[in-house]
Amino acid sequence: MxxxxxxxxxxxxxxxxxxxxxxxxxxxxxxxxxxxxxxxxxxxxxxxxxxxxxxxxxxxAVAGAAQSVLLRPLPPRLDGLALAAGQLSADRGASVGGDLYDVVATDHGVRVVMGDVRGHGLAALATVGAVLGSFREAAYDEDELGRVLRRLERAHARHLRQRSRDEHPAAGGGEPQSPLAEEFVTVLLLEIRQDGAVYALNCGHPWPYLLRPGAVCCVEPMSDGEPMPPLGPFPLPVDLEPAPCGRILPGEAMLLHTDGIEDARDGHGRFFPLPAELTAAVRRRPVVPKALIQAVYTRLLCHIGGPPSDDAAMLVLRNDRRRVPTQAGEPALHSAHHAL
Structure with missing residues (x-):
């Protein structure tokens, strides 16, 4: 200059x-x-x-290419499920923040990850890359969901140790004392089996909502259990038995989200009423994943009256395994499985 x-x-x-x-x-x-x-x-x-x-x-352009690799676009249909995802970043000009998600079809069922890294910016993006990279390998390799979660924990810890060494070279390659020890990531792991049964391991993340559209619409959390602590501050427990979360039937859907959705406040300090907005969006009409996400984001931005103060991601999956008709606004794909 x-x-x-x-x-x-x-x-x-x-x-x-x-x-x-x-x-x-x-x-x-x-x-x-x-x-x-x-x-x-x-x-x-x-x-x-x-x-x-x-x-x-x-x-x-470079940042957009890197972000598309981290949060790659999901296929509209995967193993009989209709999919859509969305992200609002708290960083101006960025399309990806500290939130992460992915869906893969494996021999063990469809496996889903949704997470939220503490913080924003490049450091958060690096953590997103470490966690997602581990999930995309472990989800295929491990037959138990608990082993997938342990792989994510090890990848996260390894990433933080490397960052500590890079940012504190005076440690001489040893284990540096660093504020990075306070960093954490919430993780929700789901496994959706062929009969629609859903099993979950939750490390400090909001539970997903089950959406049953119709005249008497039902929107309810898929579990009321106490999550485990986020990855980072504490080690995982010895026993990692996935919790049964009920079943998602044909035509029903579930919505995963990060806490930037329900923690968003308006000018009077009122939280965003996500269950009420979901009920209004799917009452008397089928769930169209992409349209539902757009409707919720529209209501969210109207509620807060400006840009979000925290990253806000959503992921919607609808069970189409018994030939649920393609809904308006969705591509006419009839294949039951699309490889990533």
Missing amino acids: LGLPTMWGAVAITYKLICPLAQQNGMGARIMTSAVFFAVGTGLILRVRQKLMRELREIR
Whole structure:
């Protein structure tokens, strides 16, 4: 950024030494000199602005590519389930924050992860990458959901140790004392079996909602159990038995979300009424995952009256395993399984 003042100084010195008009002291000469400097300064500023805008576009393109790798687009249908996901980032100009999600079809059932990393920015994105990368391998490799969660715990701990060494090189490669020990990530792991039975392991994350559309709409949490602590501050318990969360029947859906949804407040400090908004959105109509997410985000932004103060992610899955008709606004895909 030193180029602009250097160029400005060079132009000023050259003009003063070479141009005869600059040697005169009359009012007309002074006005002309001011006009020349104004024109040159304006041109330099516009040139620098153009360069900065080009660099900003390139940075955003790179960031967008990186973000699409972290939170890759989900297929509209996967193993008989209709899917849609959405994300609102608290960081201006970013499409991904500290929230994470993914869905994969495995030999053990459809496995889902939803999580929320403490904090925002690049550090949170790096943690998202570590957790999601571990899930995308462990979900296929491990036959037990508890082993998948232990893999995520190890990946998270390994990532934080490496960050501590990078940020505190004076530790000499040992185990540094670092504020990173206070960082954590909430994780909800689900396994959806062929009969629609849902099993979960929950580390400090909000429970999903079951959505039964119809004249008498039902929106209720899929469990009222006490979650385990988030990954990071405490080790996982020895026994990791997935909790049964009921069953999602054909035509029914469930919504996973991060706490940025229900913790959002309006100007009077009132929390966003997610269950009531879900009830209004699916009463007397079928659940269309993408449309439901758009409706909830519209109501959320209206409620808070501005940009969100926390990342807010949602994921909707509808059971289509008994040929539930394609709903309005959805692609006409009839295959029961799409490999990622």
